[in-house]
Amino acid sequence: MKLTLKVWRQRNAKVKGQFETHNIDNVSPDMSFLEMIDVLNAQIIESGGDPVAFDHDCREGICGMCSMYINGRPHGPNTGTTTCQLHMRSFKDGDTITIEPWRSVAFPVIKDLAVDRSSFDRIMSAGGFVSVNTGNARDANSLPISKEDADSAFSAAACIGCGACVAACPNGSAMLFVSAKVSQLAKLPQGQPERKSRVKNMVKQMDKEGFGFCSNHAACEVECPKSISIDNIALMNRDYLSASLASEK
Amino acid sequence: MRLDSKIPEGPLSDKWTDYRSSIPLVNPANKRNLEVIVVGSGLAGASAGATLAELGYKVKVFCFQDSPRRAHSIAAQGGINAAKNYQNDGDSIYRLFYDTIKGGDYRSREANVYRLAEVSVNIIDQCVAQGVPFAREYGGLLANRSFGGVQVQRTFYAAGQTGQQLLLGAYSALQRQIGMGNVQMYARHEMLDVVLIDGKARGIIARNLINGELERHFGHAVVLCTGGYGNVFYLSTNAMGSNVTAAWKANKRGAFFANPCFTQIHPTCIPVSGEHQSKLTLMSESLRNDGRIWVPKKQKDERHPTQIPEDERDYYLERRYPAFGNLVPRDVASRAAKERCDAGYGVGATGMAVYLDYASAIIRYGKQEANKLGEYNASDQRVKELGKALVKEKYGNLFDMYEKITGDNPYEVPMRIYPAVHYTMGGLWVDYNLMTTVPGLYSLGESNFSDHGANRLGASALMQGLADGYFVIPYTIGDYLSKEIRTPSIPTDHEAFERTEKEVKERIDHLINIKGKKPVDYYHRSLGKIMWDKCGMSRNAEGLKEAIKEIQALREEFWQNVRVPGQSDEFNPELEKAGRVADFLELGELMCIDALDREESCGGHFREEHQTEDGEALRNDEDYSYVAAWENKGDGKFELHKEELAYENIKIAQRSYK
Numbered sequence: 072m073k074l075t076l077k078v079w080r081q082r083n084a085k086v087k088g089q090f091e092t093h094n095i096d097n098v099s100p101d102m103s104f105l106e107m108i109d110v111l112n113a114q115i116i117e118s119g120g121d122p123v124a125f126d127h128d129c130r131e132g133i134c135g136m137c138s139m140y141i142n143g144r145p146h147g148p149n150t151g152t153t154t155c156q157l158h159m160r161s162f163k164d165g166d167t168i169t170i171e172p173w174r175s176v177a178f179p180v181i182k183d184l185a186v187d188r189s190s191f192d193r194i195m196s197a198g199g200f201v202s203v204n205t206g207n208a209r210d211a212n213s214l215p216i217s218k219e220d221a222d223s224a225f226s227a228a229a230c231i232g233c234g235a236c237v238a239a240c241p242n243g244s245a246m247l248f249v250s251a252k253v254s255q256l257a258k259l260p261q262g263q264p265e266r267k268s269r270v271k272n273m274v275k276q277m278d279k280e281g282f283g284f285c286s287n288h289a290a291c292e293v294e295c296p297k298s299i300s301i302d303n304i305a306l307m308n309r310d311y312l313s314a315s316l317a318s319e320k
Numbered sequence: 321m322r323l324d325s326k327i328p329e330g331p332l333s334d335k336w337t338d339y340r341s342s343i344p345l346v347n348p349a350n351k352r353n354l355e356v357i358v359v360g361s362g363l364a365g366a367s368a369g370a371t372l373a374e375l376g377y378k379v380k381v382f383c384f385q386d387s388p389r390r391a392h393s394i395a396a397q398g399g400i401n402a403a404k405n406y407q408n409d410g411d412s413i414y415r416l417f418y419d420t421i422k423g424g425d426y427r428s429r430e431a432n433v434y435r436l437a438e439v440s441v442n443i444i445d446q447c448v449a450q451g452v453p454f455a456r457e458y459g460g461l462l463a464n465r466s467f468g469g470v471q472v473q474r475t476f477y478a479a480g481q482t483g484q485q486l487l488l489g490a491y492s493a494l495q496r497q498i499g500m501g502n503v504q505m506y507a508r509h510e511m512l513d514v515v516l517i518d519g520k521a522r523g524i525i526a527r528n529l530i531n532g533e534l535e536r537h538f539g540h541a542v543v544l545c546t547g548g549y550g551n552v553f554y555l556s557t558n559a560m561g562s563n564v565t566a567a568w569k570a571n572k573r574g575a576f577f578a579n580p581c582f583t584q585i586h587p588t589c590i591p592v593s594g595e596h597q598s599k600l601t602l603m604s605e606s607l608r609n610d611g612r613i614w615v616p617k618k619q620k621d622e623r624h625p626t627q628i629p630e631d632e633r634d635y636y637l638e639r640r641y642p643a644f645g646n647l648v649p650r651d652v653a654s655r656a657a658k659e660r661c662d663a664g665y666g667v668g669a670t671g672m673a674v675y676l677d678y679a680s681a682i683i684r685y686g687k688q689e690a691n692k693l694g695e696y697n698a699s700d701q702r703v704k705e706l707g708k709a710l711v712k713e714k715y716g717n718l719f720d721m722y723e724k725i726t727g728d729n730p731y732e733v734p735m736r737i738y739p740a741v742h743y744t745m746g747g748l749w750v751d752y753n754l755m756t757t758v759p760g761l762y763s764l765g766e767s768n769f770s771d772h773g774a775n776r777l778g779a780s781a782l783m784q785g786l787a788d789g790y791f792v793i794p795y796t797i798g799d800y801l802s803k804e805i806r807t808p809s810i811p812t813d814h815e816a817f818e819r820t821e822k823e824v825k826e827r828i829d830h831l832i833n834i835k836g837k838k839p840v841d842y843y844h845r846s847l848g849k850i851m852w853d854k855c856g857m858s859r860n861a862e863g864l865k866e867a868i869k870e871i872q873a874l875r876e877e878f879w880q881n882v883r884v885p886g887q888s889d890e891f892n893p894e895l896e897k898a899g900r901v902a903d904f905l906e907l908g909e910l911m912c913i914d915a916l917d918r919e920e921s922c923g924g925h926f927r928e929e930h931q932t933e934d935g936e937a938l939r940n941d942e943d944y945s946y947v948a949a950w951e952n953k954g955d956g957k958f959e960l961h962k963e964e965l966a967y968e969n970i971k972i973a974q975r976s977y978k
Contacts, residue, residue, distance in 0.1 A: 102596045109596070152724060181530055221454075316361050
């Protein structure tokens with residue numbers, strides 16, 4: 072396969088970026104999208120240029136590090152698929168592919184396609200946990216949890232924190248990401264004691280980081296590589312409302 | 321130097337309990353003044369960082385990824401072992417201990433493994449308390465499944481994403497401590513050297529990967545949780561960034577490297593598809609629970625797998641190992657696959673693959689489900705439909721991943737699989753306290769050598785990472801830190817910090833200034849090929865000697881002709897890679913030296929000269945029942961130190977799964 076790539080190049084967060092066009096031959100349909108970028112980078116290095124910086128690590132769709140806008144969609148054309156699991160058989164010979172970083176105020180560009188997502192970690196620090204020090208636990212089976220609850224908590228917990236939801240949202244909202252954690256813990260008995268403070272603190276931090284509001288556009292759910300449901304957002308809104316109304320503090 | 325493993329006295333089952341109660345304590349006021357550096361944020365690092373901070377120590381955690389949640393523990397699929405005996409199938413702490421020692425082919429330390437089995441039960445409790453959504457039965461209790469090398473069901477799991485859920489649990493505990501200000505987190509930072517003052521580890525030099533600045537960080541102790549070195553093979557199931565750099569720098573500063581040749585080749589991975597391949601993907605061992613492995617009985621049989629009738633298939637694991645069948649340990653399963661493919665029975669375009677077939681499991685589950693629903697006369701199609709739904713529930717994410725990578729639908733066509741590098745049992749030598757041969761320098765999880773001998777059993781890596789981080793280091797570090805309460809923080813303008821930083825900077829400048837012709841990946845790929853061909857699934861003296869020479873030549877060429885684009889004072893992933901590959905080029909040689917020294921076959925280390933008549937590994941307990949700990953003498957010279965292994969509680973036997 073032969074392809075034309077329009078890749079976003081930007082030295083750092085302070086300077087403006089622009090698209091750069093590259094032609095690439097010998098692309099095999101069995102290559103992953105990132106392996107195609109590897110080939111591009113080898114080509115750039117051999118011709119004395121500066122390779123394209125991008126985030127990636129596990130290359131098996133679970134670490135959440137890869138983060139590219141491909142032809143205007145986070146993680147490219149396939150549903151339920153991270154960039155690293157996207158294979159070139161999803162493209163045609165002669166295609167032109169546009170590659171950009173996540174675009175969001177809360178995700179400043181570090182270089183080229185790599186962005187800073189540390190805002191997600193700070194939201195987790197605000198409440199994405201059960202306060203249980205090591206050694207505090209009782210026997211695991213002394214707390215039965217119905218299979219339905221465990222499965223539904225697991226579905227929410229499958230979020231990989233890649234940020235595609237934010238990138239997809241016209242408002243740059245992080246509601247799907249935040250609600251996935253809120254909802255995982257709200258569905259489990261372990262999460263109950265801190266249920267109210269958790270949702271309030273996480274939402275507060277989310278707002279502070281500059282993420283936008285949710286207007287039920289639902290693009291996040293469509294683009295989420297782990298198909299996290301927007302039902303979680305509904306649950307979070309409900310919890311947030313009840314926590315705000317009930318709060319004494 | 322004599323290696324002192326510091327194994328406590330007393331009967332095996334009392335060692336840890338007695339020792340734990342006798343380790344000196346550090347009072348809370350003093351803890352606030354003691355600083356601990358944790359490098360790596362996987363299961364071991366995140367759990368250690370969080371727990372040490374909970375205890376009151378001042379903790380700094382470093383990781384090279386953009387967030388601690390990305391560490392490669394996240395990719396572990398199948399599960400975590402614990403001797404809970406919830407299934408009432410005869411499991412016990414002793415049996416988990418025994419299975420692990422036997423699985424490791426009698427090359428691990430009894431006391432460490434027993435402790436691991438003991439604390440395994442606490443891990444599950446802790447994770448459930450954090451909200452880790454393990455799989456459950458309809459009654460609300462935890463579900464278990466089987467894993468290789470074992471005849472009980474002791475593996476806890478969360479679909480095929482157990483590592484993810486456990487890591488996110490540890491990450492949440494870590495983020496909580498970060499939010500409280502007890503842990504300072506340094507993401508996108510890579511440790512490039514350890515700083516020694518008066519022979520003790522006192523800090524690290526780290527590179528800020530965003531702006532390239534070198535930073536000095538002091539700690540009363542340094543804890544390395546930096547994972548394994550499987551990427552020395554270039555193609556492995558490790559993440560792209562997984563590397564040996566931290567452990568290797570430690571080795572150069574005096575920490576011995578133990579059993580480097582013990583690497584695990586995992587039997588069920590998606591085969592290599594071409595030259596462009598950058599990494600390999602594992603298909604969880606849990607798939608061997610229900611899947612059957614086979615090749616055609618006829619060589620070079622090109623028929624579609626579904627066209628090959630039952631009696632023309634060779635279920636070679638069931639044939640060779642009737643007692644364990646498809647659930648033999650990983651080293652055994654991998655070698656058996658290689659044997660069939662080398663003999664010409666392999667399948668797929670390259671002939672380097674075997675089938676992992678779910679057809680009979682789908683029918684078996686389908687019938688069960690049909691019976692549950694009272695559909696006793698269900699049609700074949702209905703049975704298949706029900707069976708597929710159940711298999712999807714158990715292994716759906718793995719099947720989806722397989723389809724994405726290969727383009728084949730594994731519900732209809734048997735999966736093609738082949739062994740790939742997955743885990744490294746070797747690592748930094750540590751004593752019972754998990755301290756290396758450098759005082760104050762610790763190593764946890766996959767980065768140490770301690771628990772898995774010559775072969776690790778499935779679902780034991782997650783167990784070890786969390787055992788070390790949650791339940792071992794928080795106690796054992798007290799043995800050292802209780803003597804450090806009078807040591808004030810050492811300012812980082814100390815001469816040792818200055819000197820070490822200068823050395824790191826010179827090396828980086830050197831790499832940038834070579835300005836040669838070939839990219840870093842060329843050298844990495846070349847090294848990987850040497851290692852896979854000559855120090856991979858089977859090894860012989862001649863090949864290993866050749867490999868040593870080839871690695872030396874490749875290393876020399878690297879330092880003459882590598883091209884690292886860009887500058888050192890910017891975000892420069894090629895520079896990061898170059899530094900890591902430079903270290904792999906040294907480690908690879910040591911692995912071959914170690915493999916050459918070990919004149920026996922054991923676990924993942926198979927020396928062709930040492931095998932039984934039917935091709936099984938032949939151990940030599942008389943001469944090689946030791947841990948090979950290598951001291952780095954500089955200039956590519958290494959000195960071997962031996963820790964003799966004593967088995968007081970287990971009768972050593974020829975390992976048999978027949």
